[in-house]
Amino acid sequence: MSSSNPAHGDSTPTELIHARYGAAVDWEPGEWNDTLDVILSHRSVRKWLDEPVTREQIQTIVAAAQSAPSSSNKQTVSVVAVQDAELKKELQVVGRQMFNHIETAPAVLIWCIDHSIARVLAQRDGKELGALEYFDEAGLGFLDAGIMSQNAAIAAESLGLGTVYLGSMRNDMERVQELLGLPDHVVPVVGLAIGHPDPTERAGIKPRLPQDLVLHWDAYQVPEQTLIDAYDTALDTYYSRYGQHQLWSHQFVSRLNAESITKTSRRFVRRVLEKAGFGLK
Known part of the structure; x- marks a missing residue:
């Protein structure tokens, strides 16, 4: 086929x-x-044609996102669709990317953990939102935002659009809240840039880890160094068409060290969640 x-x-x-x-x-x-x-x-797109993404396309993509499962049907995720040029330029600053794909994308969707409706209803009924005191509720928010945004990415790509995830919005969540007029209790967790892919961009299908390192049958298997080495080779071959690149295994470890996390405000995620009313017990 x-x-x-x-x-x-x-x-x-x-x-x-x-x-x-x-x-x-x-x-x-x-x-x-x-x-x-x-x-x-799927491939990540960072170079766009100068064509708009229509309001109807965004609404269709969000409808697909809302078709995703929701934990206990609580639906505690909202999304801000950013098309304003100045706002995208400021989000680009937050992203601290080497490319300008945030600023130049026709649309950027910012997915947020949002208990605003729950707060309104709790006030109406005179109830307490005690579940917010526990980490599970915040964790479910991240989970649902991820599920919804992935539905959105698949929907956008099925329409012939390109996408790239923006985990870099967590570089400074408080600044994103300020830019988008979000109250403290609405937490931006991930962005998704959407646009028409420029066919001249030299980006292909990026290899993923060998399935034997990810798929376990009935019982967990300890990762084998030979499989990791094989992936280093596969990804190095992929990157060779774009120039030199650090081996994935070394880059992976370096991105998990303390210096990496303290370069941005990601280390303050807990503070943002606590300001949002999560107890994280």
Whole structure:
């Protein structure tokens, strides 16, 4: 079966699987459909054509996001669609990216943990929101924001648009709150830039970890160094078309050290959550 997604031309399902792992695998996909085609061909886009994303497209994408499961149907996630040029420029500053893909994206969606409706209803009924005292409620907010935003990314890409996630919005969550007029109890957790991909951008399907490091059958298996080394090689081969790049294994560890987290205001996430009313017990 051939693919019809313009992001990768006429790649077959097997070719997409191989591209996703940066190497041939010893299994073949069974059934295939357009949804899998969109998901397996995902790539991050940072270069956009000068074409708008319409209001109707954003509304359709958000409808797809709202179709995601919600923990206990509480629906405690909201989204701010940013199209204003000055706001995007300020979000670019927060993102501290080497590319200007936040500023130049036609639309940036900021996903937020939001218990505003719960607060209104609790005040109406004279109730206390005691669950906010426990970490689980904040954790569920992050989880639901991630699920909804992924639905949005898949929906956008199914429409022929490109996307890139913006975890960098956590570089300074308080500044994002200020820019978007969010009250303290509404916590921005991740962004999603959306636009029409520029076909001249040299970005392909980035390889992921070998499935044997991720998929465990019945019982957990300790990661094997040889598989990690193989992934270093696969990703290094991918990056070689764009110039030199640090090996993934070294970059991974460096991004988890204390110096990395203290370069931004991400270390204050707990403070932001506490100001939002989460007890984190």
